[in-house]
Amino acid sequence: MDRTDNEPIPVAAPTGGSQEGGWPRVLSGVRSHQGIAVGAAIVMAVVLVALLAPFISPYDPNEIHPIDRLKGIGTPGYLLGTDIQGRDMLSRLAWGSRTSLAIAVVPLAIAGLIGLLLGSFGAYGGGVSETLIMRGMDVVFGLPPILLAIAVAATLGPGLFNLLVSLTIVLIPPMTRVTAQVVAILREQTFVEAARASGARDLQIIFHHILPNSVAPVLAYATSLAGSMVVFGAGISFIGLGIQPPRADWGRMINDGREVLDLMPHVSTLPGIAIVVLAAGFNFLGDGLRDLLDPRMKV
Amino acid sequence: MLRFLAWRLLFLIPVLLGASAVVFTLIQLAPGDPIDVLMGVFASPEAREALRAKYGLNDPAYVQYFRWLWHILQGDWGVSIQQRRPVLPLVMEKFWITMLLTGAAGLFAIVVGVGAGVIAAVKQNSLTDRLILLVSVFSLSMPAYWLGLVFIFLFSVTLGWLPTGGMRSFMGEKSNLDVLEHMIMPGVVAGLTPAAIIARVARAAMLEGMRLDYMTALRAKGLSERAVILRHALRNALPTIVNMTGLQIGYLILGAALFVEIIFSWPGLGYEIYKSVIGRDMPMMLGLVLFSTIVFVLLNLLVDVLYRVINPRVRAD
Numbered sequence: 197m198d199r200t201d202n203e204p205i206p207v208a209a210p211t212g213g214s215q216e217g218g219w220p221r222v223l224s225g226v227r228s229h230q231g232i233a234v235g236a237a238i239v240m241a242v243v244l245v246a247l248l249a250p251f252i253s254p255y256d257p258n259e260i261h262p263i264d265r266l267k268g269i270g271t272p273g274y275l276l277g278t279d280i281q282g283r284d285m286l287s288r289l290a291w292g293s294r295t296s297l298a299i300a301v302v303p304l305a306i307a308g309l310i311g312l313l314l315g316s317f318g319a320y321g322g323g324v325s326e327t328l329i330m331r332g333m334d335v336v337f338g339l340p341p342i343l344l345a346i347a348v349a350a351t352l353g354p355g356l357f358n359l360l361v362s363l364t365i366v367l368i369p370p371m372t373r374v375t376a377q378v379v380a381i382l383r384e385q386t387f388v389e390a391a392r393a394s395g396a397r398d399l400q401i402i403f404h405h406i407l408p409n410s411v412a413p414v415l416a417y418a419t420s421l422a423g424s425m426v427v428f429g430a431g432i433s434f435i436g437l438g439i440q441p442p443r444a445d446w447g448r449m450i451n452d453g454r455e456v457l458d459l460m461p462h463v464s465t466l467p468g469i470a471i472v473v474l475a476a477g478f479n480f481l482g483d484g485l486r487d488l489l490d491p492r493m494k495v
Numbered sequence: 496m497l498r499f500l501a502w503r504l505l506f507l508i509p510v511l512l513g514a515s516a517v518v519f520t521l522i523q524l525a526p527g528d529p530i531d532v533l534m535g536v537f538a539s540p541e542a543r544e545a546l547r548a549k550y551g552l553n554d555p556a557y558v559q560y561f562r563w564l565w566h567i568l569q570g571d572w573g574v575s576i577q578q579r580r581p582v583l584p585l586v587m588e589k590f591w592i593t594m595l596l597t598g599a600a601g602l603f604a605i606v607v608g609v610g611a612g613v614i615a616a617v618k619q620n621s622l623t624d625r626l627i628l629l630v631s632v633f634s635l636s637m638p639a640y641w642l643g644l645v646f647i648f649l650f651s652v653t654l655g656w657l658p659t660g661g662m663r664s665f666m667g668e669k670s671n672l673d674v675l676e677h678m679i680m681p682g683v684v685a686g687l688t689p690a691a692i693i694a695r696v697a698r699a700a701m702l703e704g705m706r707l708d709y710m711t712a713l714r715a716k717g718l719s720e721r722a723v724i725l726r727h728a729l730r731n732a733l734p735t736i737v738n739m740t741g742l743q744i745g746y747l748i749l750g751a752a753l754f755v756e757i758i759f760s761w762p763g764l765g766y767e768i769y770k771s772v773i774g775r776d777m778p779m780m781l782g783l784v785l786f787s788t789i790v791f792v793l794l795n796l797l798v799d800v801l802y803r804v805i806n807p808r809v810r811a812d
Contacts, residue, residue: 334510335513343788347781351524351777423636437772450638450644468645473636475636
């Protein structure tokens with residue numbers, strides 16, 4: 197979350213023509229960009245684990261084995277050991293990937309959609325509507341994002357749904373702002389002018405020309421935030437808001453292991469490593485996409 | 496410059512009003528009826544209604560908002576439920592403790608971040624550059640609340656070099672050196688993410704400047720490489736770096752430091768927010784959020800002004 201907003205948002209230069217140029221160039225770039233390949237591989241691997249969680253997990257993630265509490269890594273029957281309650285770490289890590297992925301993707305997708313609409317209508321119209329929407333966003337921006345999310349989560353109460361809501365609220369302003377920056381460049385482009393000259397109405401222009409061309413840069417920006425969302429979302433659960441026990445969540449698991457840190461450090465360490473790996477995957481992917489879609493950022 | 500300052504100060508008003516409205520809305524949304532808390536659930540409907548009227552709870556929301564705002568402006572921020580003390584002085588007290596940690600973390604972030612960024616830029620595409628970029632990506636992906644635990648395990652539990660947490664030792668001398676010792680680990684952990692971001696920004700800004708022709712001219716003039724880099728390239732990259740550093744420090748005080756304070760039991764704003772969340776102490780929590788927001792907004796203003804002062808290109812218009 198540390199770089200959600202205020203960081204001068206790198207905006208991808210629009211790709212010019214409304215039809216070609218964008219995605220084919222991106223696809224050819226993906227093949228040649230190391231960071232994207234590494235990031236995509238990591239994220240895909242975690243997605244695979246999440247999908248296959250029922251098959252990977254030897255046990256139910258919430259199944260308690262009172263006799264086998266705090267087993268170390270490599271204990272027969274428990275590949276990655278067990279936690280304080282004797283729950284299988286491997287199973288909990290596998291199921292926990294689902295919540296982490298949901299936290300990384302769902303709020304960004306919803307906030308991204310809202311931001312695309314608000315930003316494109318606001319910036320395309322210019323004048324009063326732009327001022328109104330952007331200044332409104334500045335007001336929400338006035339609140340430090342991490343605190344806002346925690347305050348909202350604390351008010352709404354614990355639970356995955358409320359966690360997703362609070363993260364979405366925090367993400368709407370940056371997503372709107374980045375869209376508005378992209379659209380402000382797009383609306384001056386010749387192909388938009390051409391569309392207007394040929395008699396297209398504003399709504400048509402927004403939906404046929406502005407929106408399709410803003411998606412790629414906005415998506416790249418969203419991806420660059422996903423890593424921070426993984427870290428931050430798990431952090432909210434770590435402090436006791438967000439995901440509630442017994443549901444498996446990496447942030448919660450770190451907290452569970454705090455009490456036995458000196459005895460059995462693996463209980464906290466493994467979920468921590470999982471978060472770092474997934475977040476790094478998203479960060480590699482986001483950096484790469486940003487490089488690719490924004491020639492100005494390439495150095 | 497004056498015009499800009501006046502304009503920015505004017506813009507503070509809607510931002511702070513908006514932020515206070517958000518905080519007020521959260522108070523309203525918070526579960527639980529204050530009347531239940533005051534009278535218990537078994538009070539008669541008439542008595543409840545009387546108390547509602549007395550506290551103005553039947554008034555429209557905007558009336559309640561402005562009444563609340565009036566109290567806030569007068570310094571009446573309510574009373575902490577857990578600590579049974581007025582919120583505002585409590586918050587102020589914690590603020591300075593957080594600032595201490597922020598200072599340590601900020602110092603670490605600036606020294607390491609700018610240093611790594613400059614080195615990476617000078618040695619662009621070398622192994623060192625790639626290594627610095629790689630470390631910065633992992634630093635960004637590292638949850639502070641986890642790294643803190645790892646550090647405690649390594650440096651306190653295993654090696655016994657540093658205290659596990661808190662701000663002062665329970666026993667022994669109460670010196671500043673003692674506080675400093677308690678500050679090292681939280682400072683480094685909280686400073687790591689900002690350091691990574693500053694390093695990336697510094698690298699990009701340096702590269703941008705180093706591509707320009709005047710660099711060649713300076714070298715042709717016979718200036719040493721050291722002088723070219725430090726006195727000219729870095730000087731030109733400075734506005735961008737300062738801007739980002741200021742913003743990062745803002746996040747540090749009001750975000751990242753929160754998790755670090757919890758892990759290391761550092762008794763500042765973040766730890767206090769955590770305690771108020773756990774104890775469902777809403778007046779305290781919202782007071783902390785409101786106060787932090789004011790600091791955040793003022794800090795952003797300061798960064799903007801500073802950016803203009805050190806960047807002649809922006810200062811002109």
